[in-house]
Amino acid sequence: MYFKIAANNVKKSFNDYAIYFLTLTFAVCIFYTFNTIGSQQEMLELSKSQAHYIKVMENAIGHISVFVSVILGGLIVYANNFLIKKRKKELGIYMILGMGKNKISKILFLETFLIGIMSLIAGLGLGIILSQGLGVITAKLFEVGISNYKFIISIKAIEKSILYFGIIFLLVMIFNTVIVSKYKLINLLNAAKKSEKLKVKKSVFSVIIFILGVVSIGVAYYLINESLLNPKDVRTFISIVLGAFGTFLFFFGLSGFIINSIQNSKKLYLKNLNIFVTRQISSKINTNFISMTVICLMLFLTISILSTGIGFNNALNQSLKESNPFDATITIHGETNPKFVLDKIGLKNTENEKCAYYTQYVVGFDYKNVLYKYTEPRIRKQFNMIECKNMDVIKISEYNKIRELKGQKPIQLNSNEVLVTSNFKVLIPAIQKLLKNENTLKINNKAYQVKNKELITDYTYNSNIPNNILTIVVSDKFTGAKESFSSYININYIGNDKQQSEKKVAQIFSKFRNYKEFKDVSFSTKEETYKQVKESTTLMIYITIYLGIIFLISSAAVLALQQLSEASDSIERYNILKKIGVSKKMINKSIFTQVLIYFSIPLILAVIHAIVGINVVNKFLELYGTNNIGTSSLIIMFVLFIIYGGYFCITYTGYKNIVK
Known part of the structure; x- marks a missing residue:
């Protein structure tokens, strides 16, 4: 009997x-999908190291899943609290009919069980479909083939979800x-008659608080633009605190x-139902x-x-080919x-x-x-982060060997000449202006002729990011430099x-990588570098998407429930509006306006915060030559509006149905 009542309640x-x-x-659906990563390797052509990293990703996602x-x-x-609150009168009627609190709790228990079973089945069904696409995305991110495509259902992920x-x-x-045990019959029966009191703060006080909030947010924006996320700059921490506090105010x-x-x-305030809508919105925000x-x-x-996670991944992958001109590099830090x-x-x-x-x-x-004097004002802020007091120097004979290895012609230098090189994107315009306007460069109080009028931007060793802030190539007779032990x-x-060469060099590197006498020596092939970057960025993308979607649906769901x-409280x-002759069309319009404004306010402020934040991150990444996150930001905003808009539409429809 109780099961039948619970089933009818859910249906009704x-x-x-x-x-x-x-x-x-x-x-x-999202929970299951991201926890199937470990099962995807069954159909992917993964190397041993990639298979190991899939395991690392699986463990990382597992820890994130707890959060x-x-x-x-x-x-x-x-x-659930919202649903219980909405059904107080119904629960009161159960009590009048002689049903005890334990039996009411049993009905609610069964209702929760039914909803849980249905959502689990539906979510797992959607997750199983969505996870097939995730496998293809994983293959693309790792740049591997799909050797044995098959429809994968992860039993482990299903068990974990359940x-x-x-x-x-x-x-x-x-x-x-616990909630039902605390309810009193009189309160349950009168719940429908109780309308939440409209609470609005005193206007003058609220305006002052609001202005303080806006000022705090503005100061936070200014400070974060000045500090540019420099962790050593106290303004970075202050801006974060001020931004959060300003949002609260x-x-x-x-x-x-x-x-x-x-x-x-007055014209706006007295138009249509704006008085009513304004009071409703203000009360709920209050x-x-x-x-x-x-x-x-x-x-x-x-x-x-x-935006930043996906954008950084795209920009980093685009720069990998340019920053890795050699098939392998051995780096020696020491003598x-x-x-x-x-x-x-x-x-x-x-x-x-x-x-x-x-x-x-x-x-x-x-x-x-x-x-x-050659840098733009905004670049000077970024350049302050680079605490460099020294400049790298390479001798021309060794530099020419590097050029020869890349198939380039050697360059001749006289003892009083130098070449200027840099691939540090943020400084390239300034250095180019320097070369255009000045013929000499003073090193150790001695002037040297700059031979190249066009900046040389090539790489002299493999790296994940631009590695040459400013390097001078000098003649072999140059004596003013000291070894940097690199x-x-x-x-x-x-x-x-x-x-075959790749396999041979990789085997050599593997053999000597852990030798004690080579503790200051690191070995890496281009392929290994590509794989490492792909692996780390793939994990970063999955975590950002996973958390991002969860944050998004949580935010939209809370706004919808509020x-x-x-609607239930109002x-x-x-009913009073209907009695005084307000049309259904006007009521629906007022509901639409109210729900739209309520959903829009936190989103608009969040978008403004994000624009400032993404702009600062963009400038920060520009220091390392990877700042192409504009396109990904637009895509993310589009997806966000679809999901967020979906919740808005469902909320608007639900609100109208309750008012009916």
Whole structure:
């Protein structure tokens, strides 16, 4: 009997459960999909190291899933509380009919169980479909083939989803039992008659608080633009605190500010149902200003981490080919002689492999005095982060060997001449102006003729990012430099069988990588570098997308539930509007306006925060030559508006149905 009652209740109240069910289904779907990463290697052509990294990714996603389950648990409890609150009168009728609190708890237990089962089945079904696409995306990100494509259903991910959400639903059931045990019959029966009192703060006080919030946010924007995310700059920390506090003040004072602003425009205030809508919105913001602050910050994080994470990955991958001109590089940090390393590992110039090495020297150099006048004001802020007092120096004979290895012609230098090189994107315009306007460069108080009028921007060893802030190539007779204890050995494969050369060099590197006498020596091939970058950026993308989607649906769901709760509390007010002759069309329009504004305010402020944040991150990444995140930001915003807009539409429809 109880099961039948619970089933009928779920069926009858499906519209009320729509947001709850949608959110649960979406949450299960995302949770399952990202926890299938370990199963995807069955159909991918992965190397041993890539298979190992898939395992690392699986473990990382597993740890993130614990955090995600806590967020979703809180969201589900919040949503369930709304549903219980809406059904107080119904629960009161059960008591009048002689049903005890334990039996009512049993019905709610069964309802939660049914909703949980349905959302799990629907979520897992969608997740199984979505995870097939995730496997293809993984293959693309790792740049590997799909050797044995098959429809994968991860039993491990299903078990994990059932376990985590089973625990969450169990906690919800316990929560329902505790809540019902505290209810009194009189309160349950009168719940429908109680209309939430419209609470609006005093206008003057609210306006002052609101202005303080806006000023705090403005100061935070200024400070973060000045510090450019420099962790050593205290302004970075202050800007984060001020930004969060300013957002809190913004929503704390917003309700009174809205009332004050609209009341000052009598034409707008007295038009249609604007008086009613203004009071409704202001009251709800006044009640939920803390949750709206959290939602705004969560939306800001969602937009920011998704845009910067995906954008950074795209930019880094684009720059990899340029920053890795050699097939392999050996880096020596210490006094070890490069020739000794080559002899020890048995790597020589052959028909299939060619080697060239150089030792890096340094000289004292004042970057600011030389380049300051040629840099733009915004670049000067970024350049302050680079605490460089020395400039790298390479001898021309070794530099020419590197050029020869890349198939370039050698360059002749006189003893009084130098070449200027740099691939540090943020400084290239300034250095180019320097070369155009000045013929000499002072090093150790001696003037040297700059031979090249066009900046040389090539790489002298493999790297993940631009590695040459400013390097001067000098003649072999130059004596003003001191060793920096850094040397580089570059290797290129020139034979017909490059795969064999790659295998040979990789085996040599593997053999000597852990030798004690080579503790200051690192070995890496271009292919290894590509794989390492692909692996780390793939993990970063998955984590940002995973958290971003969870933050987004949590934020939208809370806003939706708050508005539906508002609808339940405001039924009497809408009944009064109907009695005084307000048309259905006007009521629906007022509902649309109210829901739209309520959804828009935290999103608009979050977008403004994100624009400032992404711009600062863009400038920060520009230091390393990777700042192409504009396109990804637009794509993320488009996807965000689709999901967020979907919740808005469902909320608007649900609100209208409740008012009916």
